[in-house]
Amino acid sequence: MKLSVIGAGYVGLTTAACLAQIGHDVFCSESDLEKLGKLQNGELPIFEPCLDKVVASARKAGRLRFGSTEDAIAWGNAIFICVGTPPLPNGDADLSAIEAVARMIAKRASGYRLVIEKSTVPVQTGTQLRRHLSVHNTNGLRYDVASNPEFLREGTSVEDFLHPDRIVVGVDSTRAEELLREIYRPIIDQRFACPVHEECGGWKEPKFLVTDTGSAELIKHASNSFLAMKISFINMVANLCETVGADVTKVAEGMGLDPRIGAAFLNPGIGFGGFCFPKDVQAFIRIAEKSGCDFSLLKEVEKINQARIELFVEKVRRELWVVRGKKIAIWGLAFKPNTDDVRFAPSIALVKALLAEGAAVNAYDPQAMTKARSIIPEIQYCADAYEAAIGSDAILVVTEWDEFRALDWKRVLSIVEQPLIIDGRNALQPEEISHYGFRYVSVGRADILPRRLTESVPHSPTSKKETNTQEVPA
Numbered sequence: 001m002k003l004s005v006i007g008a009g010y011v012g013l014t015t016a017a018c019l020a021q022i023g024h025d026v027f028c029s030e031s032d033l034e035k036l037g038k039l040q041n042g043e044l045p046i047f048e049p050c051l052d053k054v055v056a057s058a059r060k061a062g063r064l065r066f067g068s069t070e071d072a073i074a075w076g077n078a079i080f081i082c083v084g085t086p087p088l089p090n091g092d093a094d095l096s097a098i099e100a101v102a103r104m105i106a107k108r109a110s111g112y113r114l115v116i117e118k119s120t121v122p123v124q125t126g127t128q129l130r131r132h133l134s135v136h137n138t139n140g141l142r143y144d145v146a147s148n149p150e151f152l153r154e155g156t157s158v159e160d161f162l163h164p165d166r167i168v169v170g171v172d173s174t175r176a177e178e179l180l181r182e183i184y185r186p187i188i189d190q191r192f193a194c195p196v197h198e199e200c201g202g203w204k205e206p207k208f209l210v211t212d213t214g215s216a217e218l219i220k221h222a223s224n225s226f227l228a229m230k231i232s233f234i235n236m237v238a239n240l241c242e243t244v245g246a247d248v249t250k251v252a253e254g255m256g257l258d259p260r261i262g263a264a265f266l267n268p269g270i271g272f273g274g275f276c277f278p279k280d281v282q283a284f285i286r287i288a289e290k291s292g293c294d295f296s297l298l299k300e301v302e303k304i305n306q307a308r309i310e311l312f313v314e315k316v317r318r319e320l321w322v323v324r325g326k327k328i329a330i331w332g333l334a335f336k337p338n339t340d341d342v343r344f345a346p347s348i349a350l351v352k353a354l355l356a357e358g359a360a361v362n363a364y365d366p367q368a369m370t371k372a373r374s375i376i377p378e379i380q381y382c383a384d385a386y387e388a389a390i391g392s393d394a395i396l397v398v399t400e401w402d403e404f405r406a407l408d409w410k411r412v413l414s415i416v417e418q419p420l421i422i423d424g425r426n427a428l429q430p431e432e433i434s435h436y437g438f439r440y441v442s443v444g445r446a447d448i449l450p451r452r453l454t455e456s457v458p459h460s461p462t463s464k465k466e467t468n469t470q471e472v473p474a
């Protein structure tokens with residue numbers, strides 16, 4: 001089918017490339033001319049594992065092209081709107097980019113179009129879209145509007161798009177439902193050439209859930225807010241563990257074994273970030289408020305999350321005594337591993353707080369330094385984790401990239417000023433780190449004093465632990 005995707009960000013580019021991968025003819029538009037230029041030259045404006053491969057093969061097969069939004073609107077029978085919906089100062093979602101696209105569709109398209117909201121939008125946006133398309137309709141456009149919220153996670157977006165748990169479609173006509181079923185048929189049946197897994201198989205067919213538009217819109221905000229609530233809950237449990245001397249890792253494990261609770265999103269840390277949870281929780285609070293519901297539970301979720309950075313900085317103060325003039329290494333800037341995205345990343349607020357206290361910050365992230373530099377240019381960016389650690393009084397683990405778990409700890413020990421690691425993600429193994437002579441401070445569990453190097457290593461330096469990040473889909 002001929003499909004259009006408006007906006008080539010994390011969601012739009014993944015959507016466009018994956019829809020082309022499963023056999024559709026896709027036109028993807030991008031209004032940022034620098035990004036568009038890169039895409040047209042075969043470069044990717046974002047880092048996302050596997051996406052380069054999928055984009056390259058779809059372009060080679062002639063099934064994916066990039067250009068203007070005007071041309072995209074003229075192209076597809078179905079148009080996926082994937083533009084940003086950032087927060088306004090009052091917490092509402094800013095829908096101006098959605099409105100601009102809707103107006104352009106109404107003014108330029110003719111014939112029939114299925115207009116699909118894939119961006120995360122407040123409930124009743126579909127109703128507004130229908131009204132808007134009707135008001136500005138100048139060419140006899142016939143249309144349906146559908147909601148098709150996206151649940152992919154940055155870092156695994158291609159895999160999530162192609163092997164989802166569920167595909168949610170909010171529709172108000174049989175035609176819209178049938179078109180969406182046809183678009184997603186290869187994914188529903190799990191029949192396509194998988195670019196992620198060489199020998200792909202055994203995936204469960206996703207549930208294709210059909211609802212009304214408003215319910216689909218609500219599913220997205222309710223899902224993200226619920227996951228954020230789990231994170232804030234375990235963060236409060238972590239605070240309690242620190243006070244009473246319990247181990248939050250064990251508490252979370254014990255809780256997660258109950259299938260009614262589940263183990264996911266029970267990793268304490270320095271709080272959730274990224275382009276989804278913080279803004280979606282805020283937007284959901286506002287949606288509830290405007291509907292006359294006081295969703296104060298979510299206000300607490302937000303408040304707990306906002307307090308995480310100050311609690312973490314307090315640990316740094318406690319350990320360093322005086323922060324002013326100290327050299328601090330930041331390992332990880334992205335809001336989660338395997339992405340270059342730093343939007344609303346806890347690292348940004350943390351670095352700003354440390355700079356305000358007079359610390360000198362040396363940072364390293366495997367992918368996110370270019371994007372971080374545009375927000376916090378005043379710190380030192382380093383070539384690797386070792387360079388960032390040179391002369392440091394404390395190393396702060398802020399994003400749990402796998403490579404931080406596989407470092408040469410003897411080498412790290414030899415280059416720091418003070419052997420102190422404060423792990424904001426519980427990413428490292430306490431026994432292993434202390435064995436190498438570091439003082440190890442983490443979240444919701446006892447601080448560990450350095451051991452002598454003569455004792456045996458309890459874990460291999462390359463031992464990996466499940467990712468811990470306090471964000472997932474969006």
Ligand SMILES: NC(=O)c1ccc[n+]([C@@H]2O[C@H](COP(=O)([O-])OP(=O)(O)OC[C@H]3O[C@@H](n4cnc5c(N)ncnc54)[C@H](O)[C@@H]3O)[C@@H](O)[C@H]2O)c1
Nearest residue numbers: 007009010011029030031032069083084085119120150474
């Ligand atoms: N990032 C995620 O993990 C994720 C996951 C699920 C849902 N979402 C939701 O999807 C939406 C997009 O998120 P994102 O992370 O991809 O944002 P993004 O900022 O990476 O991408 C949006 C893109 O749309 C482009 N754009 C804006 N107006 C345009 C127009 N008129 N024509 C063409 N391009 C235009 C922007 O330049 C930008 O590149 C948001 O509503 C977000 O909440 C995000």
